[in-house]
Amino acid sequence: MEAHPLIAGRRTREGFRDRLGYAATLLSVAVILVAVAAIYLFVFSRGLATFFVNHVNVLDFLFGTEWRPTLTESEGGPKFGVLPFIVGSFIVTFFSALIAGPIGIGAAIFMTEIAPSWGRKLMQPVIEILVGIPSVVYGFTGLTLIVPFLREHAGGLGFGLLAGILVLAVMILPTVTSISVDALSAVPPEIKAGSYALGATRWQTIWRILMRASAPGFVTAVIFGMARAFGEALAVQMVIGNGKNMPTSLLEPASTITTVITMNMGNTVAGSVENNVLWSLALLLLLMSTVFIFAVRWVGRRGRLMSR
Amino acid sequence: MTDSLTSAPPRPVWVVDRWSETRALEEAEDRAVSQPAAEGAVAIETRSLNVYYGDVHAIKDVSLKFYRHEITALIGPSGCGKSTYLRSLNRMNDTIPTARTTGQILLDGVDVGRPDVDVWALRKRVGMVWQRPNPFNKSIYENVAFAPRFHGVRKKKDLDEIVERSLRAAALWDEVKDRLHESALGLSGGQQQRLVIARALAVEPEILLLDEPASSLDPVSTAKIEELLFELKKRYTIIIVTHNMQQAARISDRTAFFLNGELIEYADTKTIFTRPSRKETEDYVSGRFG
Ligand SMILES: Nc1ncnc2c1ncn2[C@@H]1O[C@H](COP(=O)(O)OP(=O)(O)OP(=O)(O)O)[C@@H](O)[C@H]1O
Ligand SMILES: [Mg+2]
Numbered sequence: 001m002e003a004h005p006l007i008a009g010r011r012t013r014e015g016f017r018d019r020l021g022y023a024a025t026l027l028s029v030a031v032i033l034v035a036v037a038a039i040y041l042f043v044f045s046r047g048l049a050t051f052f053v054n055h056v057n058v059l060d061f062l063f064g065t066e067w068r069p070t071l072t073e074s075e076g077g078p079k080f081g082v083l084p085f086i087v088g089s090f091i092v093t094f095f096s097a098l099i100a101g102p103i104g105i106g107a108a109i110f111m112t113e114i115a116p117s118w119g120r121k122l123m124q125p126v127i128e129i130l131v132g133i134p135s136v137v138y139g140f141t142g143l144t145l146i147v148p149f150l151r152e153h154a155g156g157l158g159f160g161l162l163a164g165i166l167v168l169a170v171m172i173l174p175t176v177t178s179i180s181v182d183a184l185s186a187v188p189p190e191i192k193a194g195s196y197a198l199g200a201t202r203w204q205t206i207w208r209i210l211m212r213a214s215a216p217g218f219v220t221a222v223i224f225g226m227a228r229a230f231g232e233a234l235a236v237q238m239v240i241g242n243g244k245n246m247p248t249s250l251l252e253p254a255s256t257i258t259t260v261i262t263m264n265m266g267n268t269v270a271g272s273v274e275n276n277v278l279w280s281l282a283l284l285l286l287l288m289s290t291v292f293i294f295a296v297r298w299v300g301r302r303g304r305l306m307s308r
Numbered sequence: 309m310t311d312s313l314t315s316a317p318p319r320p321v322w323v324v325d326r327w328s329e330t331r332a333l334e335e336a337e338d339r340a341v342s343q344p345a346a347e348g349a350v351a352i353e354t355r356s357l358n359v360y361y362g363d364v365h366a367i368k369d370v371s372l373k374f375y376r377h378e379i380t381a382l383i384g385p386s387g388c389g390k391s392t393y394l395r396s397l398n399r400m401n402d403t404i405p406t407a408r409t410t411g412q413i414l415l416d417g418v419d420v421g422r423p424d425v426d427v428w429a430l431r432k433r434v435g436m437v438w439q440r441p442n443p444f445n446k447s448i449y450e451n452v453a454f455a456p457r458f459h460g461v462r463k464k465k466d467l468d469e470i471v472e473r474s475l476r477a478a479a480l481w482d483e484v485k486d487r488l489h490e491s492a493l494g495l496s497g498g499q500q501q502r503l504v505i506a507r508a509l510a511v512e513p514e515i516l517l518l519d520e521p522a523s524s525l526d527p528v529s530t531a532k533i534e535e536l537l538f539e540l541k542k543r544y545t546i547i548i549v550t551h552n553m554q555q556a557a558r559i560s561d562r563t564a565f566f567l568n569g570e571l572i573e574y575a576d577t578k579t580i581f582t583r584p585s586r587k588e589t590e591d592y593v594s595g596r597f598g
Contacts, residue, residue, distance in 0.1 A: 117405075190442040194504070196403055198455035198511060199432035208454065213445050 040286070046276060047283030054273040056080055061280065067244045067260075069274045080277045082257070084246040086284070089256040091161055091247065092236065093229045096168035097176075101222045103169075104176030111177075112184040113206055123177075130174035139238030142167035147239055156251040159241030165250070167235050172225035179224055183217020184210060219299045227292035231285065233258035257281050348375040350414075351515055351545035352397060352434070357411035357421075359392050359401060366392045368569040369411070374515070379537060379546040381556035381577065384566035385592065390549040393566070394517050397547070398434035399427045415515075432459065435508035439520040441500035443492035443507070448475075448484050451492045451503055455511045470510050478506035479536045498529025502536065509540075516540065518548040522555065534559050553593055557581050565589045 050056045064081020071077020111119045146166050151158030187210055195205040211218075233256075241253020242263060255263075261278050268275040350373045359367035366389045374380050382390045392401065399420070401407040413421040420430050432455075443451050452471045453461075461467055471488070475481040480502040484495070492503055501521060508516060518537075522530040537546055537559055550556050556563055556577065563580040565573045565588070573580065573589045584590045 188442070190438060190440060191444060193400065193403065193438070194442040194444065194507075195454075197398060197400055197431055197436040198507065199428040199430075200455065200458060201428055204458045208458070209444060 043279060043283050043286050046279035047286075048280075050080075050273065050276040050280040054276055056273070056277065056280075061277070062086070065246045069264075069277065078273070080273075082260070082277075082281060082284075084244065085255045085257045085260050085281070088161065088240070088247060088254040089230055089258070091250075091254075092164045092168055092240070092256055093226050095161075095165040095250075096172060096229045097222050097226045099165070099169040100173045100176050100225055101218075104173050104221065104225070105180045105218055107173075107177045108180030108184055109206060109210075111181055113202070113210065127174040127178055130170075131178070135171065135232060135235040136238075138167055138171050139235035142235065142239040150251070154251055157241060157253065159239060159253050160243075160249075160251045161240065161247055161254050162250040163239040163241075164236045164254075164256070167239050168229045168232060171232065171235060172228050175228055176221045176225040179221035180214070180218055183214040183221065186217065187213045216299050216302060220296050223292055223296050223299065227289060227296075230288055230292070231258060233262045237262055257285055261285075348377065350374065351376045352547075353414045354393075354397070355412040355414065357393070357396060357413065358409065359389070359396055360408045361392075361404070362406045366569050367396065370566075370571045372564060372571060372574060374545055374547055375562070376545050377541055377543075378561040379541050379548060379559050381560035381563045382547065382549045382566060383551070383553070383556050383563060383592070384572075386551075388566040389569040390566055391519050392569075394436075394519055394547065394549055396421075397515070397517055398431050398436055399425075400431075400436065402427060432511045433513050434515045434517060435511065435513035436517040437501070437504050437508055437519070437521050439523055441497060441504050441524070443495070443500050443503050446492060447489045448492045448495070448503060449488040451507050452510045454507065459511060474506040474510040475503075477509050477540070478502045479532060479539070480506055496529070498525045498532060501525060501529070501533060505533075505536065505540075513544065515545045515547065518546065520549050520551060523551060530555075553581075553595070565592060567592070 050061070051058050061080050061082060063083050064079060065083050066079040066081045067084065068077050068079040071079055107123065111123045142163060146163050147158035149158070150156070150160070150163055154162065191209060191213065192205055195209045200208070236256055237259040240255065240259060242255050242259060243253030244255060245252075247254040261281050264274070264278055268278065353371075353373045355371050357367055357370045357372075358365065370393060382393065384390055392407075395401045395404075396409055397413060399409075399413075401409060409421060411421065412419045415430070415433065418425075444454060446454070449471055452474050453467045456467060456470050461470065472481060472485075475484060480499060483499060484503075487494075492500065495503060501524075505516075505521075522533045525533065534555065537548070540546060548556075548560065560577045562575065563577045564571060565580065565584075565586075567588055573584055573586045575584075580589060581593055584593065590596075
């Protein structure tokens, strides 16, 4: 009796390929998971050592305003208050997003709605270039252009929070713009047509229909921009002045969590309390970036619920 | 009336009172409508209308008159240009970059195809509904109040009134009156389509263009829409594209048959379906092609 064509044939070879493909993709996933787990484990263990091994008080760490790691014990030190850096990080993140948000969304509207043909053709490569520029170039440009400009026109040294904010604003602009463009492009054309057919002008359609429909996307865009600003070290470090005190104005030199880590990492010995404190800062960054990711997911889910 | 379209910038003024005015007129018209619509007033008309998409000649020299308080059906095989023709009547083709239109579109004797015409005022007078319901991602109330708001109605009381009236006119009020502030996207497909009709009625158009409004709906919803159109024609002029021959036969007063961008035949619906004068029409309505 002949074997049925559905049962005979290259079953085993296909089956082998199937399993091979499965194994290969599974391996890729495993590598990623292991890497993420390793980072979390490592940062957590080192970061928490500050408090459990070196017995630095968590509250003194988080809310202390004095950063004097080299102060001897007889002088009452060392002091590891990182509040000024936390504040610095939040200030540069918030204000750079405040600047880049509206500009990025405005540019996105221009590219998708006002001049979709040439606007997009011109802006798409510009944005891709902006994304691709290494952060050291942003920092260097800021150092050469923004810092002297601020020194002349705003007073002070020029180095400070404001310089950091401006550099970061330019840096996160392409992120905000491109995600906003995606959000606007995702609005179904028939919704736009519905608005035009009711006699709405282009601006009325943009303001009352598109902006609203894209709002969750805009929020996501700004959060991604903030995540990038919060985590950026090099460019900020070059222009922020790296002051250790609690900032009292935007023109004063200050530091952020990331700049403190990069500035001090090379000068400490692994395992020492000075080194562990930097890991604690890294832990803070990790937690914050986790918060950003969850915020994005939450907004995404809310957005989907709203538009169902 | 004629001037309101040609003087471009000043936004159309919302006339809240028009409704009660029309109500009075309506009764007179009801009597008129019950008689066979011989040669009523022309609501909108095209003369030698041509539409091109780039090099594609989608509408070829179509001259057609649509009469007030009638339902006119546009039929023809897929791709023959029905949607294109319909979209040219309220200049929605303007939103398609490649589209180019020549010829005349006469509304109240004014050529609304002219470039200096206020297309926003035109679209307020010529409403449109598509095949797939496209409610905005807003509440039911806000969907209907959307256009009146930017046409100048500010007072909540007036808006409430317009919303209720439009929803009633679209035979949706009873189903949604307790959930006006819930998302429109929670409605069923048939309800959404009636909401979109209500939204179009809220600006009190004179003409309603419907592009296969029932083809994505179940039979019950379709029946409701048809009933609704029958009701609406007392007050509006309705032009409907449909692929459903029975539907065209059931609800329309006149039927226009399109083929390859040309108008093949235009006559009383009864004539079109029982003794068409062109062979192509007969083939199509009897289901021999298309
Ligand atoms: N936006 C557009 N750009 C280019 N060509 C178009 C566009 N819209 C329609 N066409 C072309 O114009 C012709 C008529 O299309 P139209 O959509 O008006 O047909 P239709 O009769 O409505 O078809 P259907 O019954 O399938 O909806 C077709 O050849 C189509 O390919
Ligand atoms: Mg069509």
